[in-house]
Every structure is written in C-alpha cells, then in structure tokens.
Amino acid sequence: xxxxxxxxxxxxxxxxxIIDAVHRSDRSELVAVASRxxxxxxxxxxxxxxxxxxxxxxELANSSEVDAVYISLPNHLHAEWAVRLCEAGKHVLCEKxxxxxxxxxxxxxxxxxxxxxxxxEASATxxxxxxxxxxxxxxxxxxxxxxxxxxxxxxTLPAVADIRLNTDMGGGAMWDVGxxxxxxxxxxLRENPISAxxxxxxxxxxxxxxxxxxxGYESGTAVQFTVSMATPMAxxxxxVGELGSLELDQPWLTNMGAxxxxxxxxxxxxxxxxxxxxxxxxxxxxxxxxxxSDVYFDEVRGFEELVLDGAQSPCTxxxxxxxxxxxxxxxxxARTGREVSIGSPSPAYGQP
Amino acid sequence: xxxxxxxxxxxxxxxxxIIDAVHRSDRSELVAVASRxxxxxxxxxxxxxxxxxxxxxxELANSSEVDAVYISLPNHLHAEWAVRLCEAGKHVLCEKxxxxxxxxxxxxxxxxxxxxxxxxEASATxxxxxxxxxxxxxxxxxxxxxxxxxxxxxxTLPAVADIRLNTDMGGGAMWDVGxxxxxxxxxxLRENPISAxxxxxxxxxxxxxxxxxxxGYESGTAVQFTVSMATPMAxxxxxVGELGSLELDQPWLTNMGAxxxxxxxxxxxxxxxxxxxxxxxxxxxxxxxxxxSDVYFDEVRGFEELVLDGAQSPCTxxxxxxxxxxxxxxxxxARTGREVSIGSPSPAYGQP
Numbered sequence: 001x002x003x004x005x006x007x008x009x010x011x012x013x014x015x016x017x018i019i020d021a022v023h024r025s026d027r028s029e030l031v032a033v034a035s036r037x038x039x040x041x042x043x044x045x046x047x048x049x050x051x052x053x054x055x056x057x058x059e060l061a062n063s064s065e066v067d068a069v070y071i072s073l074p075n076h077l078h079a080e081w082a083v084r085l086c087e088a089g090k091h092v093l094c095e096k097x098x099x100x101x102x103x104x105x106x107x108x109x110x111x112x113x114x115x116x117x118x119x120x121e122a123s124a125t126x127x128x129x130x131x132x133x134x135x136x137x138x139x140x141x142x143x144x145x146x147x148x149x150x151x152x153x154x155x156t157l158p159a160v161a162d163i164r165l166n167t168d169m170g171g172g173a174m175w176d177v178g179x180x181x182x183x184x185x186x187x188x189l190r191e192n193p194i195s196a197x198x199x200x201x202x203x204x205x206x207x208x209x210x211x212x213x214x215x216g217y218e219s220g221t222a223v224q225f226t227v228s229m230a231t232p233m234a235x236x237x238x239x240v241g242e243l244g245s246l247e248l249d250q251p252w253l254t255n256m257g258a259x260x261x262x263x264x265x266x267x268x269x270x271x272x273x274x275x276x277x278x279x280x281x282x283x284x285x286x287x288x289x290x291x292x293s294d295v296y297f298d299e300v301r302g303f304e305e306l307v308l309d310g311a312q313s314p315c316t317x318x319x320x321x322x323x324x325x326x327x328x329x330x331x332x333x334a335r336t337g338r339e340v341s342i343g344s345p346s347p348a349y350g351q352p
Numbered sequence: 353x354x355x356x357x358x359x360x361x362x363x364x365x366x367x368x369x370i371i372d373a374v375h376r377s378d379r380s381e382l383v384a385v386a387s388r389x390x391x392x393x394x395x396x397x398x399x400x401x402x403x404x405x406x407x408x409x410x411e412l413a414n415s416s417e418v419d420a421v422y423i424s425l426p427n428h429l430h431a432e433w434a435v436r437l438c439e440a441g442k443h444v445l446c447e448k449x450x451x452x453x454x455x456x457x458x459x460x461x462x463x464x465x466x467x468x469x470x471x472x473e474a475s476a477t478x479x480x481x482x483x484x485x486x487x488x489x490x491x492x493x494x495x496x497x498x499x500x501x502x503x504x505x506x507x508t509l510p511a512v513a514d515i516r517l518n519t520d521m522g523g524g525a526m527w528d529v530g531x532x533x534x535x536x537x538x539x540x541l542r543e544n545p546i547s548a549x550x551x552x553x554x555x556x557x558x559x560x561x562x563x564x565x566x567x568g569y570e571s572g573t574a575v576q577f578t579v580s581m582a583t584p585m586a587x588x589x590x591x592v593g594e595l596g597s598l599e600l601d602q603p604w605l606t607n608m609g610a611x612x613x614x615x616x617x618x619x620x621x622x623x624x625x626x627x628x629x630x631x632x633x634x635x636x637x638x639x640x641x642x643x644x645s646d647v648y649f650d651e652v653r654g655f656e657e658l659v660l661d662g663a664q665s666p667c668t669x670x671x672x673x674x675x676x677x678x679x680x681x682x683x684x685x686a687r688t689g690r691e692v693s694i695g696s697p698s699p700a701y702g703q704p
Contacts, residue, residue, distance in 0.1 A: 147553060147562045148578045150502070154592065156619070195689065197549045197566065199574045201499060210499045212574035214549065214566050216689075222551045222564035224576040226500045231592050232617050232635055240506065240583050265584050267508070283584055337547070337568075337691050 004304055007032040007066035007090075009057055009081060010073045011044045014095065017256065018070050019048050021300035027308060028300055034060035057081060061088040068307060070122070071095055074163050075170030079104035082119060086111035091118040091307050093299075097179045097327065098320040100170045102346075105321040109349045112317070118306045120313060121320040123183050124295040127302035128253045130260055132314065134239070134246060135188045142266070143241030146189060146221045151181040151237040153252060154210075154228035164229065165205045172207035173229045174200070174327055174334075180252045181225040182326050183315065184237065185215070192322055194218050196329035196340045201230070213330045216339075243267050253295040260290045317349045356656055359384040359418035359442075361409055361433060362425045363396045366447065369608065369648035370422050371400050376649060379656045386412035409433060413440040420659060422474075423447055426515045427522030431456035434471060438463035443470040443659050445651070449531045449679065450672040452522045454698075457673040461701045464669070470658045472665060473672040475535050476647040479654035480605045482612055484666065486591070486598060487540045494618070495593030498541060498573045503533040503589040505604055506562075506580035516581065517557045524559035525581045526552070526679055526686075532604045533577040534678050535667065536589065537567070544674055546570050548681035548692045553582070565682045568691075595619050605647040612642045669701045 006022050006029065008015055022028045030050045035041035038055025045053035054060045060069065061084050068091040071081055079099040085092050092112070098121040099105055112119035125131055138146060155177070157164060164171045186192065193215035200208035210228040217223070237251035244266035253260060265283045305311035322345050333340040358374050358381065360367055374380040382402045387393035390407025397405035406412045412421065413436050420443040423433055431451040437444050444464070450473040451457055464471035477483055490498060507529070509516060516523045538544065545567035552560035562580040569575070589603035596618035605612060617635045657663035674697050685692040 147580060147583050148506075148564060150504075150576070150578070152502075154500075197691070199566075199568050199572075201572045201574075210574075212500060212566070212576060214551075214564070214576070216551050220551075220553045222553075222562075222578070224502070224564060224566070224578070226502070226574070226576070226592075228499065228592075230594055231499050232595075232597050232619055234592070234597065240578075240580075240586070242582055243584075245584050245586065267584055339549070339689050339691065 001067065001308060002027070004028045004091075004307060005031040005065060005067045007034065007060045007063065007069045008050075009034050009060060009069050009071045009085075011035050011040060012072040014072050015070070017296040018300060021294070021297040023049065024297060025300055025304065027304045031065050032060055032063055061085050061090065067091060068093065068303070075100055075175055076168060079108055082108045083111040086115045086117050086119060089115055089117060093120050093122050093303050095122045096183070097121075097170070097175050097324065099324065100175070102321060102324060102328075105317065105324055109317045109321070113349065118303070119317060120303055120306060121315055121317075122299060123315040123320070124254070124299040125180060125184055125252050126187050126315040127298040128290075128293060128295045130248070130253060130262065130290050130293075131184065131187055134248070134262070135190065137246065138188050138239065139190060142244060143239065143246065144243030145219070146239060146241045148240040149185055149189070149221065149223040149238065151184065151225040151251060152227070152234045153177040153180050154226060154231045154234040156232060157229040165203065165207055167206045171205070172211070173227045174208050174211040174213070174330060176229065178211055178213065178225075178227040178327060178330070179323055181213075181223070181227065181237070182323050183319070184251055185223050186319060186322060187314070188239065189217070189221060191217050191219060191221070192345055193223065193326055193342055196326065196333045196342055198330045198334040200334040203230070208334065211330070211334065215326065250293065253293045256294060256296075257292045260293050261287055263287045318345060321346055353419065353660060354379070356380045356443075356659060357383040357417060357419045359386065359412045359415065359421045360402075361386050361412060361421050361423045361437075363387050363392060364424040366424050367422070370652060373646070373649040373652040375401070377652055377656065379660060380652055383417050384412055384415055413437050413442065419443060420445065420655070427452055427527055428520065431460055434460045435463040438467045438469050438471060441467055441469060445472050445474050445655050447474045448535070449473075449522070449527050449676060451676065452527070454673060454676060454680075457669065457676055458698075461669045461673070465701065470655070471669060472655055472658060473667055473669075474651060475667040475672070476606070476651040477532060477536055477604050478539050478667040479650040480642075480645060480647045482600070482605060482614065482642050482645075483536065483539055486600070486614070487542065489598065490540050490591065491542060494596060495591065495598065496595030497571070498591060498593045500592040501537055501541070501573065501575040501590065503536065503577040503603060504579070504586045505529040505532050506578060506583045506586040508584065509581040517555065517559055519558045523557070524563070525579045526560050526563040526565070526682060528581065530563055530565065530577075530579040530679060530682070531675055533565075533575070533579065533589070534675050535671070536603055537575050538671060538674060539666070540591065541569070541573060543569050543571060543573070544697055545575065545678055545694055548678065548685045548694055550682045550686040552686040555582070560686065563682070563686065567678065602645065605645045608646060608648075609644045612645050613639055615639045670697060673698055
C-alpha cells in the first residue's frame, strides 16, 4: 500500500481539520463519509470532495474502498465503533479521549491486535516536533530535576446543547481538554503520575465546566493544571527544573496556522540564580519558534507513517490507557475531595 | 505625635529596604538599631545614619527614644519579641510571617490590645495600590464569578547556611514566600479557603525547598500556587473569572523600583469567547502600569497612617491569623498527602 484511502465516521466539526490535512497529503485521499442520515452524508461528501457517502456506519466498516477510518463520534461511542472497524480490517484513527474506561481500552487494543491493524488515539499534540523537542530537553537533564509543571487549556463553550455538556456521552472539560495536559506531561516527563487530586466546578447538566487538577510523581515532580469550558480562552504550559525552565505559549498546537514559541530560562551558574529581588540577568533567556503549526497535518502524516512505513507511535495504546487511568483518578478525586492513588500501568500492548 | 521614631530589631538584610523608606519619609526617622553584639550594632548604626545603637534587644525595648520597632528576627523569635515590645509600649511592624502558630498570634494580639499599640504584619504587598485595585476589580463583578487563581513565587537560595533552611527557625519556602500568595488571594478574593492540599520537595535539612499548594473555597474558586527556594526566579499571579481574567507580572511588588503591569482580558459578549481555536479578537485586552514600585516605602507610609492617623489596616491581625492557619493546613496536607479542612476564622481582634 502506498496511499491511505480514508473514510470519516461522523460529520463532526473537528473533521474539517483532518479533511484539509488528507487533501494536502500526497499519501492520503478522502474516499468516503458516513453519517446516520444518507442525505446529510451525501451533501457532506459533495462539499468535501469525497467520492462516496454512506447512510450507516456499517456500510463504511464493510466498504472495500476504505483502508483507514477517522472516528470523530461522541466519546461514549468510540469503543464500540473502533472495535467494529478493527474487526472489519480497517486501520483506525480515533479522536481523543480514546474511550472512557479501562475495560474499553483493553477491548479496543485487543481488537486491533487480533486484526493486525493500527489503532491510534488522535493525540495530535504528540505528533508535532515541538512536543518531542521538549521531551528531549527534559530528558537531557539541561533543566535539572523537574520540580513543577503547570498548564492551562481554557475556553468558553457558547452552545448549551453541545454534546460536551452531556454526562452520558463523556462530556465535561476534563475529558474534552483535560486530556491535553495529561497526555503532554506524560510525553515530556516520561514518568507516570502516582497520585491525583482535583476540584471541579459542576454545571447544571452535571458535568465539570471547570476542572483544577494536581498530579504527584514518585520523583517529587508536581503538576498543576486548569481546564475549562466556561472561562476566557487561555493556553499555556510551564516546566520548571532546578537549573532552568521552559514556557510554551501554544503547548496544544491547536491554533491552526499560528506560530508557536518556546521560552527557555537557564541559570548561568550552578550556584543559583540569586535570592529574591536579585538581578534577572543571572538567567540566560532564549526563545525559539516553530513557525505556523498545523498539528492535524502532523497527525495525518504521522498516521501514514504508522500504517504505510511501520513507524513507532509517539503515543502508544499503553500511553492512551494511562491517560484514561489518570483522568478517571482525577474525576474520582474531584468527586471525593481526596487524593487518589493511580495504579500501575498495564503491561505494554502488542503493536502491529 | 507627628513623627515616628524607629528602632530596628536585628541587622537582617531585609532591613535595608525599610531603612531606605524611613529615610525617605518625612514622617519617620531612624533612631536606633539593636543587635546581640554591641560592636556590630554600632557599626551598623553608623553605616545607616542611626544616632543610637544597642547591644541587647532589651535596651531597645526599654528605650524612651523609640516609638516603633521593626522586627526582622528569624521567624521563630517574632512572637516573643513582639510581645515584649508591645508590653514596653512600642508600636510594632513585624516581618512576615507574623509567627508560626495560632497560640502565638493570639498572645501577640492580646499584648498589642492590652498596651493599646499597633501591631502590624509586614505584609508589604497589601500596602500597594495594585493589590487594592485588584481586590476592587474582583469585588465589582467585572470578571464574573472567580473560577481559577494561580500564582508563582520561585527563586534560588544560594547560601546553604541561610536561616531559611532551618526547620526550628520556621524555615522553608512555604513560610518564607508561600505567605505572599496566601495573603494576596485572601486580600483579593475576600473569602477564606476551606480546604488545603499540597506536595512539598523536602531538602536535606528537612525543610520544604519547593512547595505546591492548592486551596479550595466554598464558592467553588480553586487557587493553585507554587513557591520555591530551589528553582529559577519566577513571579506571577492570574485570576480567572467566567467573564474575564487578570494577569499580574509582579504581584508581590518586591522588584524594587521596577514598574508593574496588569493585563486584563474581558469577553466582548456574555455569550462567550468562542470555542477553542476561535478568534482571540473576541477578547478585549487592556493593560495598565503602576510605575516603579517601592512596596517597602508603601509599607512604612501605611504604618505611619496606622499609628499617627488611626487608619484601618489593609491586613488586620485577624487576616494574619488566617494566613497562619492556612499555611499550617498546607503543611499538614503536604505531610499527610491528604486534603486538610481549614477551620473557621477566629472572631476579629480588637484593633487600637
């Protein structure tokens, strides 16, 4: 196979970013769209230059025209359809969060393994070079031992009828955007958290409109973050070690087409950067840019490499499983007002 | 009395900021310095234009030349000397944290009340107009309900022999700089936290070199902060409401002589600032500056107003008591790995 023939499962708004990336890539093409409504599927296919359309998800799963399916269904439907598609021999790129329970991650992973297909969480941030560069800086020891991390991903959801306000569908700020900091710090710290603490602001529909999380690590690192669907837009990440720090203005890279900047501060001497009120010149400050980000293009290109070239995933199913485990612990912490222990990771899944 | 005659109890480094402010003010003058070493006291007095010097703290307490004493002793000695000075009829400005236990706050407050003198915690940040302006914006409702707050106060302590590394003397990052965010959010939120959670990085001497705190409020507000004596210098504060946010580049105002900036983001419409990836123009951004800060001058001027004009304190002894209560709860949380309930505030103390 030298080209991936893509099908889209659902007509969600997020599709447009993937469609654009598929159209731009010379190793991918859009061939089919499925919706529960045949008319809507047809109109959507025409609008987005897709030759085929299906009025049921089953038809997409059974189509011999399709190699890979992008799942952008509501969170609570990811597992069922990922399993069905894997069983039908399709490679699957599934929107984050992969699913809402560990049992479902295991079912999905097993289905992919048995069918010998690639199942990949659409953890777009992890396919961009910025993320792997940060992970490299942290593991190089340049910043010293990591003491603090902090991140924000906050926005305001205008539509009251949005599915992200529905508890039964895996709604809430933590599942929707909280998965970004959880996956990011897993990627850059290369260490699993051992404890979770949290507080949530619960909205009228019973979901968390705003969520403050706190993750503890065996090494002593402490991660604090806030995510929200009910406050003004804000995005940031900060990683602080004993010898230096990094600040990212766009850690999630979801600001399509805008450049991203990393700011690094390093101590000039190991003796320390002075006591408070002292000269900030004792810190060596540098910044670098990544140019206009298109993380969805990176994600599609990355998926092509997984399927067509047999590359290693930057975000394995074991990573995705740990993300689900951490988010569940955070939710339990918010519900109980207690620190919750995060269990050990599962043994690594086999990957095709 | 139209002028305050000041004595200094100790020759700590922080004195220099107060001495400078006293010299600049036309309602204050420096008249005496006390050290446990008469020679050192004398040399220090000469160097700082102080007419008198004493080789014991007792002599300063008993001096009829002195109206007010600035205590810059190590934290564990604050209570003993504040009580002695109040009993001797001196007004007292005592470095933060006021003391290390609630019993001692109560002893100090009682001594001040019985002697009819002013006892004031040197919570310098609270005497600057920036802090009261922020409190005013928050209480005006302009930002909507406050959802998140976050702050940092981090620096590197180069000297291993520093008293701030001594457990018995009330050392550690939380007592030394953690009192800034605790006092600040108390001032601007005008609500006492009800729960504390924390993790600390404990250094070889047994004190917290780095401390991550999390305070919960009845209203749903969540405050996260990090303080440190073992990472590069960083200072920030952020207050996020449903309708807008504020960012302060110098919330603690301890960067002598540098201007400070507040950045405000407000939503253009109550309908929301859009979903993620949307146009940042939907936020109305404004900034304002306070010009070069000199918060120690503000503190000295504020103390003059308390003593000479009978003004109300922006940080009462009840506020100081709540700060101690919150810091103790945070320490307990760090020690136990559990959320700790913060008790009710004490009834307000009488103020002279």
